[in-house]
Structure formats: structure tokens, C-alpha cells
Amino acid sequence: MDYDLATWLNLALRWLHLIAGVAWIGASFYFVWLDNNLTAPDPPREGVKGELWAVHGGGFYHSQKYLVAPPHLPSHLHWFKWEAYTTWLSGFLLLCVLYYWGAPVYLIDRAKMAFTHGQAVLVGLAFIFGGLAVYEGLCRSPLGQRPRAFGVVWFLTLTAAAYALTRIFSDRGAFIHVGAIIGTAMVANVFLVIIPNQRKIVAAMLARRPVDPRLGAMGKQRSVHNNYMTLPVLFIMISNHYPIVTGHPLAWLLLALISAAGISIRHFFNLKHFGIIRHDFLFYGAMLFFGVTVIATVVKPKAAAISAGPVAFTTVQTIVRTHCVMCHSPTPTHPGFAAPPNGVAFDTPAHIAQYAPRIQERSVASHSMPLGNETNMTDQERATLGAWIKAGAKLP
Ligand code: HEC
Numbered sequence: 443m444d445y446d447l448a449t450w451l452n453l454a455l456r457w458l459h460l461i462a463g464v465a466w467i468g469a470s471f472y473f474v475w476l477d478n479n480l481t482a483p484d485p486p487r488e489g490v491k492g493e494l495w496a497v498h499g500g501g502f503y504h505s506q507k508y509l510v511a512p513p514h515l516p517s518h519l520h521w522f523k524w525e526a527y528t529t530w531l532s533g534f535l536l537l538c539v540l541y542y543w544g545a546p547v548y549l550i551d552r553a554k555m556a557f558t559h560g561q562a563v564l565v566g567l568a569f570i571f572g573g574l575a576v577y578e579g580l581c582r583s584p585l586g587q588r589p590r591a592f593g594v595v596w597f598l599t600l601t602a603a604a605y606a607l608t609r610i611f612s613d614r615g616a617f618i619h620v621g622a623i624i625g626t627a628m629v630a631n632v633f634l635v636i637i638p639n640q641r642k643i644v645a646a647m648l649a650r651r652p653v654d655p656r657l658g659a660m661g662k663q664r665s666v667h668n669n670y671m672t673l674p675v676l677f678i679m680i681s682n683h684y685p686i687v688t689g690h691p692l693a694w695l696l697l698a699l700i701s702a703a704g705i706s707i708r709h710f711f712n713l714k715h716f717g718i719i720r721h722d723f724l725f726y727g728a729m730l731f732f733g734v735t736v737i738a739t740v741v742k743p744k745a746a747a748i749s750a751g752p753v754a755f756t757t758v759q760t761i762v763r764t765h766c767v768m769c770h771s772p773t774p775t776h777p778g779f780a781a782p783p784n785g786v787a788f789d790t791p792a793h794i795a796q797y798a799p800r801i802q803e804r805s806v807a808s809h810s811m812p813l814g815n816e817t818n819m820t821d822q823e824r825a826t827l828g829a830w831i832k833a834g835a836k837l838p
Contacts, residue, residue, distance in 0.1 A: 446780065451539050459532035463679075466525035467672055473522075474669055478715030480507055489513075511647030519644070523637050530629035537622060541615055542566065547778045549615040551814045557610075565610065566619055573603060573623030574630055586663060593670065597701070600624065604694040612814050613688040614681070620697065621678030624671050631664035669712065673704030687734075689808030692741055696734050703730035742807075753830040755791065755838050761827060762788050765805075765817045791837050798835035801827060 480492025483506065493506045541549045545562045557565065576599060585592050603623060607616035639657040646653045677700055681688050687696050703726075710723035768776040770788045788794045794801070804811035805819070806828035812819055830836075 448539060448543065452536065455532050455536040455539060459529060459536055462525055462528035462532055466529045467676070469522050469525055470665075470668065470672070474665075474712065475715050476505060477507070478712065480505075510653075511644070511650075515648065521637070521640070523632055526629050526632040530625060533622070533625060537566075537618065541618060544778065547813055547816075549611055549814075551612040551615070553815050553818070554612075555610040562611070566615075566622075569603060569607065569619050570622045570626050573600075574626050577623075577627040578630070578634075581663065581667075589663070589666065593705075596667075597698075597705075600701075601694060601698045604697050608693050613685065613693060613808075613810060616693070617678055617681045617688050617697065621675055621681075624675045624678070628668045628671055628675065631668055635664045636661045670705050670708055673708050674701035677701070677704060685804055685808040685810035686738055689810045690738055690741070692737060696738060699730050699734045699737075703727040703734075706730065752833060753826055755830070755836070757826060758794065758830045759791065761819075761823050762794055765812045765819045765823070768817075769813070795835045795837050798831045802831045806831065 476494060480494055483490040483493045487506075489508050489510050489512060490506045491509045493504065496503045496505070542563045545557075545559050549566065550557050550559070550562050577596065580586060580592060580596060580599075585595060600620060600623065604616065604620045607619050610616075611619065639661045643653050643657050678697070681697075687693060687700070690696055706723045707727040710720060710727070713720050713723070766788050768774060769779050770782050770786055772782060772787050772789060774780065774782065786797060786800070788797065801811075806824050809815060809824075
């Protein structure tokens with residue numbers, strides 16, 4: 443792949459994805475907050491169920507919620523949907539550019555499963571769209587009417603998917619696919635249920651026909667789901683910065699616990715909007731997060747016995763030359779790279795020493811580097827690097 447083209451596409455799509463995501467999540471947090479904070483209109487007005495006064499940016503805002511069409515529906519009605527669609531489209535294209543086009547580097551980990559390029563992409567897509575099918579099936583089954591039971595089943599389904607994905611894909615490739623399953627379900631909720639049902643409701647209201655209450659109830663079910671899936675999916679989107687989580691032997695469990703923490707914290711805020719202050723939900727969130735840090739500290743990747751005696755720098759240099767410099771060099775020889783990844787190069791002894799703490803993080807404490815362990819770096823070599831760093835990363 444042409445490195446420059448891929449990098450610029452990556453940058454543009456990621457920027458767009460972030461901006462659209464902020465707009466979508468921002469609007470949806472705002473509407474959840476607004477809906478939960480409405481008070482009975484004073485004085486009562488026909489058709490108005492609730493209202494809210496707010497001040498922002500130097501002006502007063504007066505929102506009113508109508509349950510039936512107001513007497514005069516303005517010609518321009520804003521629909522919130524392109525924020526969600528743009529988030530999904532840009533995210534999916536970014537997934538294609540980075541993980542599918544670049545599957546040999548970013549998605550396939552031959553130590554886990556020796557997929558061909560095509561197989562890896564198909565399996566990835568099968569997880570995303572299979573996940574959506576399972577989600578839709580669960581929502582439409584009787585379970586969909588029991589929010590808590592549904593939540594538990596969907597959570598366990600995603601955890602099982604995370605377990606399977608971390609067994610077959612690179613660490614970050616596995617996480618991004620869990621995120622893609624959740625994000626796809628969230629956007630499908632908007633595209634397949636919330637917006638079409640809203641169209642039917644508006645049409646019925648304008649025609650002064652009775653509105654089928656099931657339409658609104660279905661939309662409500664899906665927006666509640668989206669509300670609780672938001673914090674976990676946001677964590678997953680930044681997770682590739684934390685190989686301490688993604689590269690952990692129990693990564694699927696850490697992900698489940700961090701997600702549960704996010705759900706608990708979200709629940710605290712949902713209740714708070716209604717004036718119900720339940721600090722225990724914040725506490726559970728904090729404890730789950732603390733549990734993650736404990737598990738990550740206690741359970742470590744298997745480290746080979748550290749070689750006795752001091753490690754000579756030449757040994758370190760040989761390991762880095764064999765496993766890192768084809769990418770991490772000002773002039774990489776790896777076909778996928780034309781510049782050092784993240785600007786990090788190990789071409790000189792001083793650079794190797796300078797980056798020692800990050801090498802520790804990526805190649806000793808976790809197995810996140812070399813990427814996909816393309817070069818089959820051994821645990822012994824990792825332990826050797828670790829011993830040199832532990833002794834102060836000294837240069838001759
Ligand atoms: C196939 C190419 C490739 C190989 C081989 C490789 N890396 Fe990387 N490395 C990358 C890419 C791409 C990134 C940026 C993505 C990321 O941060 O995960 C990266 C990021 C890093 C970072 C994080 C830099 C930062 O921003 O802090 C460190 C540290 C690192 N690599 C160390 C190593 C070490 C040590 C080795 C050898 C044992 C190695 N890498 C081998 C491609 C490679």
C-alpha cells in the first residue's frame with residue numbers, strides 16, 4: 443500500500459470520525475439530559491408535556507416537549523441523524539483503510555491465527571454484521587421487553603465476542619472489532635428503528651391520526667441501549683493507546699470490567715438528571731476500575747526467566763535490529779512503512795536508550811510490539827530487553 447496515501451486517508455477519516463462522534467454523542471447526551479430534566483409546563487399549555495429553561499452562551503433557551511403535533515408545525519424541523527451516520531461511515535472507512543487494507547500489519551497476529559489477508563477481512567466483517575444480526579434478534583425477541591435481562595444477555599454476548607476476537611486477531615484488532623460491533627448496533631438503532639419510527643409518528647401527527655404507541659416504545663428501547671453503550675464504546679476507541687489493557691492475557695475480562703464501570707457511571711448520571719443522587723453507582727464504577735488495575739498488576743504476561751547477569755548493550759542492539767528497525771527507522775525497509783511509526787526510530791544507541799520506558803511498555807510488559815509479532819520475537823528476547831532496562835538502560 444502507498445504509505446503516504448494510507449496515512450493521509452487515515453488522518454482525514456480519523457479527524458472526521460472524531461468530529462462526527464463528538465457531535466453525535468454530544469447531541470444524544472444533551473437530549474437525554476433535556477428529557478430527564480423536563481418539568482410540567484407552567485402555566486399548562488395544550489399538548490405540552492414538559493418544558494425546560496436554560497441559559498447558555500449569553501441567551502435564554504426555552505424548550506418544550508410536545509407529545510402530539512403542535513398546532514403549527516414549522517416548515518423546518520431538524521432531524522438528528524447525520525451525526526450518527528457520518529460517525530459510522532467515517533469509522534467504517536477508517537477500519538477498512540487501517541485494519542483491512544493493512545491487515546497483515548494491524549489485524550493479523552500469526553502467533554494467534556495464521557489468517558490470509560482475505561480471510562482476516564471476512565472474519566472481521568462477519569463479526570461486525572453477525573453481531574448486528576444477533577443484537578436485532580435479541581431486541582425483537584421477548585427478551586427485548588425486559589431491559590435488565592436484555593442488558594445482561596447482550597453484555598455477555600459482547601464479552602464472549604471479545605474473548606473469541608482476542609484469541610484470533612491482533613490485540614488492537616480484536617478491541618476495535620468489539621467497538622465496531624457496538625458502534626454498528628448503535629447506528630443501526632438510529633437508521634433502522636429510531637428515524638423510520640419518528641417519520642411514521644410525525645406523519646400520523648400531521649394527519650391527526652392516532653399514533654401507534656409501539657413506534658415510540660421501540661425507539662425509546664433503542665435509545666436507552668445507545669445511552670448505556672456510549673461509555674464502553676468510547677473507551678474501546680482510545681484503547682489502542684493502552685497496550686497494558688489490550689495486550690493483557692485477560693484483555694477480554696479487563697474490557698468487560700471497564701465497560702461495566704462505564705455503564706455504572708452512566709447510570710449514576712441518568713438517575714442524577716431526575717434528581718436521584720445515587721453515589722453508590724459512582725462507587726461501583728470506581729471499584730470496577732480499581733479491580734482492573736489490580737488484575738492487570740497481579741496477572742502478568744508469562745515472562746521467561748530473566749537471563750542471569752548484566753545484559754550487554756550489543757545484545758540489546760541485535761534484538762532491536764532483528765525485530766524493530768525494519769519499521770522504527772528513518773528509512774524503514776518494511777514495505778508497509780515509509781517513515782518511522784509515530785516518529786519513533788531506534789537507529790542509534792542513544793535513541794534506543796531514550797525510548798527504553800516505552801520499549802518496556804510495548805515489548806516487555808506487553809506483547810504489543812513488534813506489531814503482530816511478525817518477526818516471532820521470543821519471550822527470552824523480551825526478558826533480555828527487560829533486564830537491560832531494569833538495570834538502568836545503560837549505554838557502553
Ligand atoms: C511492522 C512494523 C513494526 C515493527 C516490526 C515494530 N513496530 Fe513498534 N510501532 C509500529 C507502529 C505502526 C506503531 C504505531 C502504532 C502503535 O502505537 O501501536 C508502533 C509504535 C511503537 C511504540 C510506541 C511509540 C509511541 O508513540 O510511544 C513503541 C515504543 C514501539 N513501537 C516499540 C517497538 C519495538 C521495541 C519493536 C521491536 C521489538 C517494534 N516496535 C517493532 C510498527 C512496528
